[in-house]
Amino acid sequence: MADDRDRDGTEIAVAEFHKKIKEAFEVFDHESNNTVDVREVGTIIRSLGCCPSEGELHDLIAEVEEEEPTGYIRFEKFLPVMTEVLLERRYRPIPEDILLRAFEVLDPAKRGFLSKDELIKYMTEEGEPFSQEEMEEMLSAAIDPESNSVLYKDYITMMVIDEN
C-alpha cells in the first residue's frame, strides 16, 4: 500500500516537474519548435532552481546535445535529463550563510567589505572566472557608490530579499 502511494506521489511529482520544465523551456523557445539555443540552456536550468557550476553545466549540456552538436537542444532530450536532476534534487542552491562565509574568507582582515579591485581580481582570476559582462553586472549592483567598495553583508541581504 505504501509503495502504491509512494508511486502515485512520485508520478504526480514527475508530472508537475514535467510541466514546470516545459514552461521554463518554452519561454526560450523562440520559434516554437521545441528547441532552444544551447547558450540559453544554462539559464533555463538555473531558472528551475538548480545551481550547477560551470563544469557541471558543461557535463549536463553534453548529455542533452545531439550526437553531432547543432547548436540547438531539443526538448525531447532535455526533459528526461532535467526531470532526473529535479527528482534527485541535484545542484542545490547555496544557502545564505555559506555565501556570507565565502565573502569573509576573501576578507580575512574582517573589514566588512571588499574593494572593487579585490572583487574583480577574485571573480575574474580565480575559480570559474567571470566574463566581462558578468563582472560589470555584478559590480553595478554590488558596489556601494560612496565607499566604492562591496559591503558584502548588505549586498547579500538585498539580493536575498529581491529573490523572495
Add this chain to the structure above:
Amino acid sequence: MNSPNLEDMGCGTSSATKDKKSEKALKAALVIQNWYRGYRARLKTRQRYALTIFQSIEYADEQGQLQLSNFFSFMLENYTHVQEKEPGLVTRLFGSSIQDKDRQDYLELIEIPDSYCGPRLQFPLTFTDIDLLIEAFKQQQILHAYYVLEVLFETKKVLQQMPNFTHTNTSPSKEITICGDLHGKLDDLFLIFYKNGLPSVTNPYVFNGDFVDRGKNSMEILMILFVSFLVYPNDLHLNRGNHEDFMMNMRYGFTKEILHKYKMRSVLMPPIPMDGDRAEKKNKLGTTTVAQGIRTSGSFSEQLTKQEWEQVIDILWSDPRGKRGCYPNTNRGGGCYFGPDITSKILNKYQLKILVRSHECKPEGYEICHDGKVITVFSASNYYEEGSNRGAYIRMSSGTTPRFFQYQITKATCLRPLYQRVNAIESSAIRMLKERMISRKTDLIRAFQLQDRNKSGKLSMGQWAFSMENVLGLNLPWRSLSSHLVTTDKDGNIDYMSGFQDVHIQKPVKEVQSTLIETVYRYRSDLQIIFNIIDSDHSGLISMEEFRSMWKLFKSHYSVHIDDSQFDELAERMDLNKDGSIDFNEFLKAFYVVHKFDQLTKSDTKLA
C-alpha cells in the same frame, strides 16, 4: 577530498599555508560565482517572463482589434438592415462627412499665426528642412497643421505614382540601412540618425512600417520620415506595417496623440506602397489603398474586395515560426504562421536570398530564423517598458553579410543595476496581468468553481493553470507566475480567490451589477473606438439614443448577455445626461482598476 598534508611531507610551512589559503580562496570564489550565476539566470528569466506577458497581452488585444474590424465589416455588410432599424446611427457611422476636398481648399482653411515660432518648411523641400525639423523636434516644438497638411498631400501625390514594389541597387560602397518598428519613439530615431547618419543619396534607408502608435511622438516621426522621403524619394523607402491603419490608430494611440496636439481628427493617411524588392532581399509588403473601406467616398479610398483585404492582413500580420507549413496565426487573430519550408519555397521561386521583416518585438532588437533566411528587425527599444528590449538596425549591401547594430535608450545617464530594471518591468507586467484577470473575474470564478468539487476554495496548480489559460486565452508560464498572482498553501494548492484580493474595478455606481461593470471595463477600448467613430463632429458627446443603439448592436455581435435596462440605468445614474447627450469619455473614464497598494488609483494608461 584527500589533499596531502604538506606539513607532514616537510615542505616548509609557509608555502603549505599559502596553498591552503589559496585553496580556500578558490573555493570561496567558486561559491560566489556559482551563486551569482544562478541569481543572474533567474533575473534574466524573470525579465523574459515579463516580456512574454507583455507580448501575450498585446497579441490578445490585436485579436480584439480584428474582432472590432469584423464588427464594422458586419455592420457594413448588413448596412441596409441596420439602416432600417437605426437610421440615424448609420448615417453618423457611414455617412462620410469628409468630402474629398481639394488640397487648396484645406490649406485655405488654415492660417499660421505670426506668433507661431515652430519650424517653417519651404517647398520644394531640401535637406535643410530635414535638419530644421530634427532640431525643432529635439526642442519639443510642434509642427503647425498647415505644414503637416502640405507634407501629407505632397507625400500622397508622390506615393500614388509609385508601384507596389520598389527595386534598389546597393554596393559595398553604398550600403543600405534597414530599420524596423519605431512606434512613435522619437529618441530611437534620433539615436539611429546619430549613429548611422542622416538619410542621403549615399546613405539610403528602408523603414519597415509601424512608424506610429504607442509612443508619444508618432506625428514627429511621420513628419521626419515623410519629409526625408520627399527630399530623397529614391533613397528613403517606406513600407507599410499593420499599424498604418486608421482603426489601429484609434486603439493604439496615434489618433489620441493627434487630437491632443492638433485638436482635430482625421489626418489623411496617404497610401504607402508595398515593398522594396532589393537586389537580394524582399521586404514586408503593403498596399496602395488606404483603410478598410469604411469611408466610401473620395478617390483615395478605393474599396478593397474581401479577398484583397485578407491578403493585406496576411502580409502585414504574419509571423515566422519553426513548424513547417502555413497555418492561422491564432495569437494575433489574423494573418498566418509560416514555416521554414514556405520561406525556402518563396525565396527560391523569386530568386531571393533573405526576407527582412519586422512586426515582432525581439529582446535583442533583431532575430534570425529559418536557417538564416528570415531576419526580424525591431527598432523601438524599451517598447513595452523601460528595460524590456533593445532596438536594432541592419546595414547591408549585395554580396556582404548583414551587420547588426543594437542600442537601448535609457533615461538616466547610467544604466540602473539589472535587478532594479527587472523589478520594474516585472511589476509592470504583473500589474497588467492582474487587470486582465479582474476584467474576466466572473468567468474565471465560474471556471474555478467548476473544478472545485468540494467547494474548498482551493485548486491544484494544474487545475488553476488550466482555467487561467482557458479563460484568459493567454499562453503563459502560469506555474512560474503563480507566486506573483495567488497564495499557495504548504501542500502546493492554490487559494484561487486570492488572485482578486488587491485589485478591483471601481464601481461608478453602487447599485449596478458587477458583471456589467466588468463587461464595460473589459471592452472599454472597443467602446471608445466605436464611440469615436459615431462622434463625427468630435464634440465628445453622442445622443442617448445613439448610445443605446450602439450598445445593442455591440451586445449582439460580441454575444454579451447584459440586460439593456441595466445599461440604461447605469448611464442614468452616472448622471452623464447633459441635455440628452452623453459625454462618453467621462463615461468610460469612470471604469478603472484600483490596485490596493497604489497611491494613485487611475491605471488606464494604455487606453487609446
